[in-house]
Amino acid sequence: xxxxxxxxxxxxxxxxxxxxxxxxxxxxxxxxxxxxxxxxxxxxxxxxxxxxxxxxxxxxxxxxxxxxxxxxxxxxxxxxxxxxxxxxxxxxxxxxxxxxxxxxxxxxxxxxxxxxxxxxxxxxxxxxxxxxxxxxxxxxxxxxxxxxxxxxxxxxxxxxxxxxxxxxxxxxxxxxxxxxxxxxxxxxxxxxxxxxxxxxxxxxxxxxxxxxxxxxxxxxxxxxxxxxxxxxxxxxxxxxxxxxxxxxxxxxxxxxxxxxxxxxxxxxxxxxxxxxxxxxxxxxxxxxxxxxxxxxxxxxxxxxxxxxxxxxxxxxxxxxxxxxxxxxxxxxxxxxxx
Numbered sequence: 221x222x223x224x225x226x227x228x229x230x231x232x233x234x235x236x237x238x239x240x241x242x243x244x245x246x247x248x249x250x251x252x253x254x255x256x257x258x259x260x261x262x263x264x265x266x267x268x269x270x271x272x273x274x275x276x277x278x279x280x281x282x283x284x285x286x287x288x289x290x291x292x293x294x295x296x297x298x299x300x301x302x303x304x305x306x307x308x309x310x311x312x313x314x315x316x317x318x319x320x321x322x323x324x325x326x327x328x329x330x331x332x333x334x335x336x337x338x339x340x341x342x343x344x345x346x347x348x349x350x351x352x353x354x355x356x357x358x359x360x361x362x363x364x365x366x367x368x369x370x371x372x373x374x375x376x377x378x379x380x381x382x383x384x385x386x387x388x389x390x391x392x393x394x395x396x397x398x399x400x401x402x403x404x405x406x407x408x409x410x411x412x413x414x415x416x417x418x419x420x421x422x423x424x425x426x427x428x429x430x431x432x433x434x435x436x437x438x439x440x441x442x443x444x445x446x447x448x449x450x451x452x453x454x455x456x457x458x459x460x461x462x463x464x465x466x467x468x469x470x471x472x473x474x475x476x477x478x479x480x481x482x483x484x485x486x487x488x489x490x491x492x493x494x495x496x497x498x499x500x501x502x503x504x505x506x507x508x509x510x511x512x513x514x515x516x517x518x519x520x521x522x523x524x525x526x527x528x529x530x531x532x533x534x535x536x537x538x539x540x541x542x543x544x545x546x547x548x549x550x551x552x553x554x555x556x557x558x
Contacts, residue, residue, distance in 0.1 A: 319451030397443030
């Protein structure tokens, strides 16, 4: 007697027809009949009365069905619980090829809710193990789920470097040294293509695998560089100014769940949390701009609401500056106006 044999019996007891159950179970009808007969032989009782092509449960069969259903349900529940414990004990493998600053914050926030969770972070690709969740600027060829996020590219420059106007014209970067991520990240190629589109080749003086090092080198005056508005974090206190460019240039960041992790509850849970965290970080600017628009409209529309709107506008800008880093240059201008 085995579990499969018991499940076959329950299905036949439900349909009261051997052929229909065989089709539902995707098994040959003779094989199903033999399985039920073996079960009756082992129990030493008849479970069904055969009436032509139909079947009816005997008193023993009805008793066996009534006792068996809760037992199999309990067994399924135990199996699911064991799988869940195994998944909780398994670490989630995460590869960070982009947006490492936001992703690291998301990891810390997710783990704080359940300290027993384990995550393995890597920033270099490995042929030995496939990651469960990936954050990268490259679109995946194969995955279970993927979500795309866009962010504006800014210019990171030493605070004492002056330009003719802001947003900064790209042609004013001609002749300046550039600091960039290493060629393997694709960022060097991005820098070259953007500069070549304006008719000059960038002079890259320094490359690093770490955005923090790139930021430090720019702050020390070794050059300028292109900087994602959100995903690399702020530059406050580093001697670096984030300035908008006179062209709208965006980059895409993809968060995806690998096919091999699709059945792992813990990996799926982290993927969903990470996407939610990214949506919140990447949409906060849109919320700010919409609120700012209404406050600005009220500020100029009614002389009676002038003082109130001015106070609210100042307060809202201050809260945003405190809560969100980096602060886009356009928001800093709004603060200066008031």
